């Protein structure tokens with residue numbers, strides 16, 4: 174018996190990186206998996222790889238009409254939605270607040286914060302029809318600190334934690350649990366590819382050497398925590414944020430360990 178047999182799971186940003194890892198794991202545990210992403214070719218290829226109970230739906234998380242269409246198509250194929258993973262996110266250009274472009278700010282907030290808000294808003298009626306559900310929002314270790322040059326990203330992820338706690342209160346009586354995960358630096362294209370044309374990837378200047386666990390995290394490590402939070406194993410967990418960062422928020426470890 175799999176934890177997600179027959180359950181329908183919608184994953185935004187499911188075409189690559191952490192979202193693809195989550196999609197594979199839910200598929201392996203018996204779920205109907207909706208890979209919802211703007212990245213069409215890759216999303217379709219992954220749905221084909223996962224087989225029968227997986228579909229790709231083109232969704233831009235910042236567009237309300239896309240959400241409406243995605244929920245309608247999901248319900249038509251599989252019935253009500255049990256699990257929503259608000260995972261889609263984009264990096265911000267590295268620039269100070271004073272020098273930044275408000276259009277860049279708007280784009281990051283629209284994807285990283287308005288996206289999860291629109292997702293919850295669109296999916297909750299379906300979860301109510303099914304008698305409950307679980308929502309996991311992907312924040313970031315950046316949502317626990319301030320980081321120079323990354324105001325829009327950091328603010329969007331602090332917002333995701335506020336949204337999570339508020340949704341958990343509003344949806345508790347509907348038997349819908351809402352939690353967030355705050356990953357540290359995870360080895361995906363988000364880190365290893367240029368965030369914008371001409372900019373160096375984060376992996377060019379990030380070193381894990383000073384931290385407790387001296388490497389980047391793997392997408393599968395986030396998936397294991399996420400699967401727990403989305404499953405009935407976490408029936409007593411709601412309104413919480415789970416940091417999984419290899420100890421980055423501890424700060425640098427003294428070289429002599431003292």
Ligand SMILES: NC(=O)c1ccc[n+]([C@@H]2O[C@H](COP(=O)([O-])OP(=O)(O)OC[C@H]3O[C@@H](n4cnc5c(N)ncnc54)[C@H](O)[C@@H]3O)[C@@H](O)[C@H]2O)c1
Pocket residue numbers: 185186187188189190191192209210211212232233234235260261262263264284311312313314355356357358359360361362363364
């Ligand atoms: N990789 C890290 O170090 C790290 C650390 C902390 C938090 N995060 C967060 O984890 C989540 C997943 O990131 P990842 O590392 O897998 O990155 P990724 O870039 O590999 O994947 C992100 C996915 O989101 C999709 N996406 C982007 N904008 C979208 C939109 N408007 N609508 C729908 N889909 C969209 C992309 O097409 C892509 O498939 C993001 O929310 C990111 O902010 C990542």
